[in-house]
Each structure stands twice: as C-alpha cells, then as structure tokens.
Amino acid sequence: MPRFYVDTPLAAPGELALPPGAARHVQVLRLQPGDALTLFDGSGPEWQAEVTAMGRSEVRVNLLHAAQPQRELRCAVTLAVVMPANDRMDFLVEKATELGAVALQPLVAERSVLRLSGERADKKRTHWQGVAIAAAEQSGRTVPTRIEPVLPLSTWLGALPAAYDEWRGLLSPRAAQPLAAFPQQRALFLSGPEGGLSEAEEDAARARGFAAISLGPRILRADTAPLAVLSWIALA
Template sequence: MPRFYVDVPLTPAEGDFALPPGAARHVQVLRMQPGDAITLFDGTGPEWQAEVTAMGRSEVRVRLGTSTQPARELIRAVTLAVVMPANDRMDFIVEKATELGAARLVPLMSERSVLRLNGDRAEKKRAHWEGVAIAAAEQCGRTVPMRVDPVQPLATWLATLPPDPDEWRGVLSPRAAQPLAPFAQARALFLSGPEGGLSDAEVAAAHGYGLAAVSLGPRVLRADTAPLAVMSWLALS
C-alpha cells in the first residue's frame, strides 16, 4: 500500500480533507482513484489508514480510518554528526541513515572539508536532505523521519554540545586503539570525519568535549561508509 508523509497534524475527524500539495502530487502521479487505500503519517509516530475520496486536477481528498503505532524505531535514539563529503555522497548517507534508523543527522564542516556551505545555499541543502529523509522514511516504513540539523562548523557544534550523561558519545578514528563496543546508555552520538579525516587537533577537541575516540577496525573506511557501518552495527545489536 502506498505510504505518504504529510506535513500537517493528523487527527481523527469526521468527513474528508485535502492532502497537502506534496502528498497530493504523489497520489496523482500514481493515478489513484476514489476508493483506493493509502497509508499516511505526520512524523509524530502514528500511522493512519486512509481512503481517497476525491481526485481533482489541483486537489486530492482523503478520509482517515484507523491508526496504529508501529514499533519500527531503534531501541536508542542515535545522532550522526557527519562532516559532509563532497558530490552527492551526503544524499546517500541521509537516505541510508534514515533506513537504518538514525534519529538525527548534523551536517558539519571541518578543517579538511571539501564541501563548504553557508547562508541560503546551506539552508537549501538542509531542506533538500530533509526531503531525502522523508522519502526514505516513506519507503522503509518509518513513521518518524530522521531530523536534519542546519549546517555548522565542527568547532561551533562541539562548543554548544550540552552535557548528557544518558548519551554515549564517540568520534570515529582509524587511529583509535579502542574498538567500538556495546554500551548501556539510552542514546548515542557519533562524530564522523570527511574524506581526508579529522585532524589530530579536531579529534583531541572532540575527546575534550567527552567524545571517546573509537575504531571500526583495521581498514580505513570512506567518509560515506563509516557512519553507515556504525548504524548497521546499532541496528543489529
């Protein structure tokens, strides 16, 4: 059954209502007809069964049915703080991190960043990645799309990171002696570097803010592989 995200709160109501433009376009592209069944979610957790009641050139109307609360999220909320790789690799990270269950992604710039974004360009990219996360959530069955934070410098992000004893925090480093191991905290945060890796000073700064340097093994993983390797490990643990 087709699943669509809607950017308005879904609540039980008598009668039908018009879908927001984004979801309406998807329904129109699929050439659905009155009486067809769809699934809707608004990002807060519940999933709603719905029925198309009317199809127009500029409006699609639906009626909500029953709702359920699927258990498709990871047992702990995971934040990925990723120094953005170049080209379209960030799109890939966003899509796959959503599929693997990440709760939040923080796009960062570091000393060795190839991709640097500021102002309107940074906000447009963030909005684009948010759309990628929503599309991935529609596809994989999640009802809470991964949140994408604004782009910011690594140093700024570290300096504003609030203390949280219930969150395990690590920085991925191929030079770290400590391997990633199971932990008990309810939440987790991982910092992953760019193509050239984080500098020694940046790893030291992260360690100073409470992030333990951990290794993912003897091989050097690409910038778009390392954060997804962590998410795969967490999704299966």
C-alpha cells in the same frame, strides 16, 4: 500499499484534503476513490486511509484509524558528520534514514571538501530533509531523520551540553578501542571528512565527552563509516 508523508498534523479520523506534496504523489500513482493508502506526519502514528475524491487541484481522503508501529532503533542515534563531497551526502542521508538515525548534523571541518554556509547551506538542508522524507516513505519509518542546520565543527562542539545520559563515540582510524555495547538509550557519533579530522579536532571532541573508537583495520569512506555504526546498532 502506498504510503506518504504529509506536512500537516493528522489528529483524528475524518475527511481532509491532502497538502500539495502528498496530493501530487497520489495523482502520479493514479489512485482512485476507494483505494487504500497509508499516511504519516512525522510525529509517530501511522494512519490507514482511503481516497474519497480525486481532482486536478485537490485530493481528499478519509482517515480511518491510527497505529503506532515500533520500527525505531533500540536507542536514539544522532550522526554528526563532516559532509562528504559530491552526491555522497544525499546517499548518506537516505541510508541513515533507512537504518534508523533520529537526527543528522552536517558539519564543516578543517579538511572539508564540501563547504556550505548561508543561503546555500539552507537550501541543501531543505533538499536533504526531502531526501530523508522520501527514504522514510520507502522504508516504513514514521519519523523521518531530522536534518540539523549546517555548522562549523568547532561551533557545534562548543555548544554541546554535558553528556549525562548520552553515549558519545568519535570514529577515528587512530583509535584502538572497538565499538562495543553501551547501556545508554541515546548515542551521538562524530565522523570526519574524506581526509579525516585533524588531531586538534579529535582532541576537542574528546574534551566534550567523545570516546575514540575503531571500526576495524580498513579505512572506510566518509559516507560508509557512520552507516557501518548504524548497521551494527540495528543488528545488535
């Protein structure tokens, strides 16, 4: 059954006009009155609906009933990643959403290849949020991964609150401690760029409560390492 994200709250059964984005998807699929579809607004519930009217400028549906599917990870995982170059960030956002990340924090560090700021960073964030929404539609998630504003690593670390109920892991090829089970229901993982974080950056992360962890003897790419962590948590 087709499923679509809508950027308007879905609150109660009844008829409504779909917002333009979702309406275009329905039109592209050539759905007809009486066809079933699934809608979600990112808040958690998933609504079963049916098309009631198709027009060139408007698509109307009838919301029938809502369900609360349990498709999230056992803990809320945020990935803080120094952005990889080229289209690897798109890939990372897509797969992180499929694997269940709650949020993704794009960062710029000393050895960054991709450097974004200002309007360019805002446009990229909007694009990546769209990638996350599309991945949520495909994977069955009802809460797309939230893409945070691009920040310098030092600024982001300086603003982090104390880690009271959150486990923090620093993915580092210098670390000896392997990733292991943790009891917290929230986790934050920091991953570096293609050339890795500098020693000073790793020291700054440790000072904010991050434990350096190893993902094995191989050197993983900047877009592979955080996805390996998510996969491990999803299967643990």
